[in-house]
Amino acid sequence: MQGEMQFPKDFWRLTLPRKFDRVAQKEFEARIQQILSGGYTKLALDLNFVALISNSGLGQIAMTCLDLKAKGIQVSFIGISPKIKGMLDRHGLSDLLAAAQI
Secondary structure, eight states: OEEEEETTTEEEEEEOOOOOOOHHHHHHHHHHHHHHTTTTTTEEEEEOOOEEOOHHHHHHHHHHHHHHTTTTEEEEOOOOHHHHHHHHTTTGGGGGGOOOOO
């Protein structure tokens, strides 16, 4: 993942790569575990650079968001392109967009 950085207190910003495929998914999973072990309570997923996302990648993001929510972690999105928003809508995941945009 590129550009992961601390944001405000207890907030972690994770920038997803241009191509979110199986390779990126493994790194994403590792970063999520790192964030969980760091005690962060808020996560911003930055999708500004995402141009291509696989169906399995989309599913992983959705499942991760649901899992984090169940653990009491607030997830927000930054920079969702119309293309990615359309994918979320088509897959019935538009409720994930209910999270506040930063």
